[in-house]
Amino acid sequence: MHTKEIISLKDITVSFDGEKVLDGLNLNISDGEFVTLLGPSGCGKTTTLRIIGGFVFPDSGNVFFDGKDMADLPAHKRQVNTIFQRYALFPHLNVEDNVAFGMRVQRKDKAEIRETVDHMLKLVNLVGFNKRRIDTLSGGQQQRVAIARALANNPRVLLLDEPLAALDLKLRKDMQVELKNIQKSLGITFIYVTHDQEEALSMSDTVVVMDNGKIQQIGTPQDIYNEPQNAFVADFIGESNILDGIMHEDYLVEFFGRKFRCLDAGFDKKEPVDVVIRPEDIDIVPADKGDLTGTVTAVTFKGVHFETIVDFKGFKWMIQTTDYYPVDSVIGIVLNPEDIHIMKKSEYSGEFGDYSSYSEEFDEMANPEIDLTEDAAEAET
Amino acid sequence: MKTLSRIYNGIIFAFLYAPILVLIVFSFNDSKSRVVWNGFSLRWYEELFRDEEILSALGVTLSVAIIATIVSTVIGTLAAIGIRSVNRRLGRVLLAVNNFPMVNPEIVTGIALMLLFVFIYRTTGLLQPGYATLLLSHITFCIPYVVLQVMPKLRQANPHLYEAAVDLGCPPVSAFFKVMVPEILPGIITGALMAFTMSLDDFVISLFTSGASSQNLSVTIYAMVKRRVTPEINALSTLMFGAVLILLVLINILQIHSEPSRKGGKSK
DSSP states (O other): OOOOEEEEEEEEEEEETTEEEEEEEEEEEETTOEEEEEOSTTSSHHHHHHHHHTSSOOSEEEEEETTEEOTTOOGGGSSEEEEOTTOOOOTTSBHHHHHHHHHHHTTOOHHHHHHHHHHHHHHTTOTTOTTOBGGGSOHHHHHHHHHHHHHTTOOSEEEEESTTTTSOHHHHHHHHHHHHHHHHHHOOEEEEEESOHHHHHHHOSEEEEEETTEEEEEEOHHHHHHSOSSHHHHHHSSOOEEEEEEEEETTEEEETTEEEEOSOOOOOTTEEEEEEEOGGGOEEEOGGGOSEEEEEEEEEEOSSSEEEEEEETTEEEEEEESSOOOTTOEEEEEOOGGGEEEEEOOTTTTTSOOOTTHHHHHHHSOHHHHHHHHHHHHHHO | OHHHHHHHHHHHHHHHHHHHHHHHHHHTBSSSOSSSOOOBOOHHHHHHTTOHHHHHHHHHHHHHHHHHHHHHHHHHHHHHHHHHHSOHHHHHHHHHHHHHHHHSOHHHHHHHHHHHHHHHHHHHSOOOSSHHHHHHHHHHHHHHHHHHHHHHHHHHSOTHHHHHHHHTTOOHHHHIIIIIHHHHHHHHHHHHHHHHHHHHHOOHHHHHHOOSSOOOHHHHHHHHHHHOOOHHHHHHHHHHHHHHHHHHHHHHHHHHHHHHHHHHHHHO
16 A cells, blocks of 8 residues: 655754744655645744745755655756645646646757646646736636646656635535546545644545644544544544543443443553544433433534533533434433544643534534535545 | 806916916917907917927936836835734835825925935036936935835735745746736826826926026026927927926826726625
């Protein structure tokens, strides 16, 4: 599965105005892989991309491309091309001249340029747009021109900096599929930066979750979703109930004063841990048959399911269920061993995973993402 | 009310343009008189173009204006890019330093430049007051106008454009010319036209910085008027008025022309 490494970042540290943006970052990217750098704004993902592109030079650490150190290689000599956040198309040139820009710089011959331009415009579904002015194009079309322009240079690696952020939801979903198809058919490496977890999960071979200038977890979308390494990842990717627990022995964890079977091992005896339970994994049963009982405090209809907030001894959980349980009803829940995921304690413990202040948190999150996450996760599995 | 405002406007325009109109009319008068109209003639224009002193002054004015425009446009554009690329606080200070000479009384600038040139000449023997000092002072006072015209264009330009060109394999300098220059070109052209107009127009600073050897038109006219006022000067002034008018109209057209793209840039 893993082919050879094309890009390797070793111990990269970057500071802007005395503030650490990247802190000892290590990352290896295989040739032909679709890698997504995912994290909240300010986590250092765009800086990482700009280091690879040659627009930011690290304070310390090395960037290797094909095993060669790129420290002294300026941006215009690197075999990578970037798709910028707001496309950065050249407004004084038409579509064709934009796409041909890189090839003309390299003084390729005219016939070859014309052929490549036509090929690229076909690839991004813009046949016949050659002579159009940039400012007559829609956002989606400009995005396609930006893709064609970057790919026309025949890069080994394509860097994409939140390329779909400016598009509306429907168009964004279409472009996700198209980008993935382009990546598969060309077989080149894509390094994709986004803060949108749904985008990351549905497109990537590998997801790199970042926060505070550090990598929190690297893995396949399924790994990231099903086996989050700490409370930050569990909370950032999808919805999670995160509780304090104690690992008694392998495969046996205690929380809320009860012991549960689980599938995790390798912890110390009596080690305090974070327990993650995904809202969609919880089964609701009549109160007398449940492992735990709680009271429903809020219900929101989300289309596919009801988002039900349940109070268990003062700790509020989110449960996603297709059945409706009215507010104030008392319900029981059953947890199967595979529904329980154990994480080591981290600096993020206690910060996330409690839905007591749910109403505020609700506003912060883009609602559609909650549903989409699940669709995406299902599509991947 | 409407008639009142019309009359008011009429009076204002009369005061503004009547003197110029009189000057233009009498430049075509077939007589030395500045009072009596003797019929239409181009004789003062003919005499004007036979006057060696005026022709050489015209040559000085035009060559100074052209060279000062080119040099100040290059320096001003580079300065604007520099101001844009430093941090915000320093940029604001630099811009204020740039703007100051424009509001500084011209006579102060003129005397200051003269003192500087005299000082340099006395201590080093270089820069004898003459063509070089005239040119240098014109370049000096033109630069701020160019900076002021280029700055807003730089602000509107997408900062990623330059990076995109470099990303596509363009070396930095060529990326600047291929991508940034077209973006800020309207500002550069307006700045250059403005510099040209300012240089053509200038009298006060030129009076202090041109030596006896090379005087530009305005200084020459001033000297001529002290001796005798001939209708030749009317003809010359008419031509200068016409030239500056055309330039101003050009600048305005350019600015109006670049207005829609400015709005478009913001809405993105």
